[in-house]
Amino acid sequence: MHAPAASRSPSRSPSLGEILLLGSLTAFGAVTIDLYLPTLPAIARDYGTSDAAVQLTLSTFFVGMAVGQLFFGPLSDRIGRRPTILMGCGVYVLASIACALAPTIEALVAGRFFQALGCCAAMVTCRAIVRDRYDHRDSARIFSLLMLVLAIAPLLAPTVGGWIAAAAGWHAVFQVFIGVGLAIAAAVWWRLDESRSAATAATAASTSVLAGYAVLLRHRRLIGYLLVGAANGATLFSYIAGSPDLVINIWGYSESQFGLIFAIFAVGVVGASQINRLLLRKATPDQVLGAASIGAAVAGAMLLACAVLGAPLFVLFPALFIALSSNGLIAANASAGALNVDPLRAGAISGLMGGVNFAVGALASALAAALHDGTAVPMAANICVALLIAAVAYHGLAKAR
Numbered sequence: 001m002h003a004p005a006a007s008r009s010p011s012r013s014p015s016l017g018e019i020l021l022l023g024s025l026t027a028f029g030a031v032t033i034d035l036y037l038p039t040l041p042a043i044a045r046d047y048g049t050s051d052a053a054v055q056l057t058l059s060t061f062f063v064g065m066a067v068g069q070l071f072f073g074p075l076s077d078r079i080g081r082r083p084t085i086l087m088g089c090g091v092y093v094l095a096s097i098a099c100a101l102a103p104t105i106e107a108l109v110a111g112r113f114f115q116a117l118g119c120c121a122a123m124v125t126c127r128a129i130v131r132d133r134y135d136h137r138d139s140a141r142i143f144s145l146l147m148l149v150l151a152i153a154p155l156l157a158p159t160v161g162g163w164i165a166a167a168a169g170w171h172a173v174f175q176v177f178i179g180v181g182l183a184i185a186a187a188v189w190w191r192l193d194e195s196r197s198a199a200t201a202a203t204a205a206s207t208s209v210l211a212g213y214a215v216l217l218r219h220r221r222l223i224g225y226l227l228v229g230a231a232n233g234a235t236l237f238s239y240i241a242g243s244p245d246l247v248i249n250i251w252g253y254s255e256s257q258f259g260l261i262f263a264i265f266a267v268g269v270v271g272a273s274q275i276n277r278l279l280l281r282k283a284t285p286d287q288v289l290g291a292a293s294i295g296a297a298v299a300g301a302m303l304l305a306c307a308v309l310g311a312p313l314f315v316l317f318p319a320l321f322i323a324l325s326s327n328g329l330i331a332a333n334a335s336a337g338a339l340n341v342d343p344l345r346a347g348a349i350s351g352l353m354g355g356v357n358f359a360v361g362a363l364a365s366a367l368a369a370a371l372h373d374g375t376a377v378p379m380a381a382n383i384c385v386a387l388l389i390a391a392v393a394y395h396g397l398a399k400a401r
Contacts, residue, residue: 014142021187022142023149025085025126028119028184029065030150032177033058034157039170046170047105054105057112064116065123066358072121073128073351074212077204080196081125081132081347082188088121089185093178100174115177120354122184127350131339132195139339140276140285143332147273151266196347203344212348216341222349224397225338228293230356231390232330234364235300238382239265239324241365242372250374251313261317268321272328285333290399292333293391296326300380300387307380316376323383330390337398 014022036057044054068088076084095114102108130139130146164172207215216222247258279288303319305311311319338353339346364382371378 014145017191019142019145020149021191022126022130023146024184024187025122025129026146027150027153028122028180029116030153031157031180032115032119033061034153035161035164035173035176037158038162039165039173042165042170043105043108047108049105056109057105060109061112061116062358062362064113065120066355066362068117068120069124069351069354069358071117071351072347073124073354074204074209074345074348076121076125076128076350077196077200077212077345077347080194080201081129082192082194084125084347085122085188085192086185088118088125089181089188090118091121092118093181093185094118096174096177096181100171100178118181124350124354125347127335127339127353128346129192129195131336131343131346131350132197132200136336136340137280137285140288140332140336141280143335144273144277144280144328147270147328147332151270197344200344200346204347209348212345213352216345216348216352219341221398221400222338222341222352224393224399225334225341226352226356227393228289228390228398229331229334229338229353230360231386231393232293232296232327232334233357234360234386235324235383236269236327237361237364238368238379238386239320241368242379242382245372246376246379265321265324268325269328272325273332274328276329276332279329285336286398286400289330289333289337289394292326292329293387293394296323296330296387297384297391299323299326300384304377304380304384307376320380320383323387326387334394334398 040051040054040057043057044051047054072084072088092115095111095118099108099111099115102111126146127143130142134142161173164176204212243262244258247253247261253261276288299319299322303316303323306316306319335353339349342349364386368379368382371381
């Protein structure tokens with residue numbers, strides 16, 4: 001039924017169906033987070049527990065995402081891309097059923113952990129599939145294109161989740177998750193051909209998972225790309241962690257105005273990713289990444305200066321917009337660069353990328369919360385330092401000598 005992996009044309013354009021399927025795999029985790037957010041107050045009421053206890057269902061989910069990518073990434077090198085995604089979908093559906101029937105908040109927390117394990121299998125394997133099918137430059141273009149699909153999740157999913165919860169209760173959201181898991185499994189079964197090459201399978205079979213990771217971590221350039229992607233991604237984690245209190249409680253905007261501001265910044269990131277696609281027609285991913293990392297560091301320094309000097313919001317907001325939008329010029333090129341270091345271990349590299357990104361992102365979120373002082377300075381400092389680290393990591397480690 002499914003053709004074995006063959007040599008791929010490095011310059012072919014993906015079909016709309018392929019982009020939608022890969023985009024669905026990429027957005028699997030984001031949808032599972034964002035569709036669920038509006039149900040948190042109702043869950044706390046039904047279980048008679050605190051908001052802090054319900055928040056554990058989110059933090060546990062992030063832990064599952066980080067751990068799962070480290071496992072499923074190399075597994076996809078070993079057993080193939082399709083079996084890994086289908087296995088993850090099976091775990092996801094079973095976990096969603098357990099969440100829908102959870103008798104206690106502790107059972108729901110455990111179910112969310114396994115839900116994260118299931119959906120991260122699709123996310124981590126998707127990056128490897130892109131590298132299997134496209135060369136360095138084209139994979140960067142595809143990652144930028146997938147950000148268009150990924151951006152729909154935070155814009156639409158919370159609203160849809162609120163509608164579902166209001167109409168049928170929070171349990172219905174998990175019933176939707178069951179349907180999503182089954183739909184993605186069916187699409188992968190019928191529409192996704194195996195992309196793992198025989199050489200990748202042989203390389204994975206020749207070493208253990210830990211030995212494979214040890215080999216990868218000896219690559220100076222890979223370490224550089226991992227740090228670039230994680231540090232740049234930490235800017236978004238810092239903003240997400242610090243912005244609600246800052247924008248609503250300190251600056252006095254309403255919840256609806258905060259949603260609009262959040263959407264504007266999201267459009268900036270997505271818009272920059274599409275500019276990246278255009279730049280890659282004439283420049284290499286490393287050329288764009290080198291220039292963007294320096295520009296982002298400068299933008300971060302300007303943002304910090306505005307925050308320290310107490311600049312008015314009409315000055316601070318544009319500086320924050322530019323600093324955050326740099327993610328659209330950096331993330332795709334850093335991912336493509338990392339996967340290009342050793343394409344025969346694309347799954348394991350993708351797992352490392354996901355694990356490091358979530359670990360650094362969690363650290364950035366914790367720092368943003370711990371340093372919060374009622375001003376924009378801690379968030380701006382976090383973003384500035386992260387962008388400086390990204391620039392140093394690229395030019396000191398990842399850049400070809």
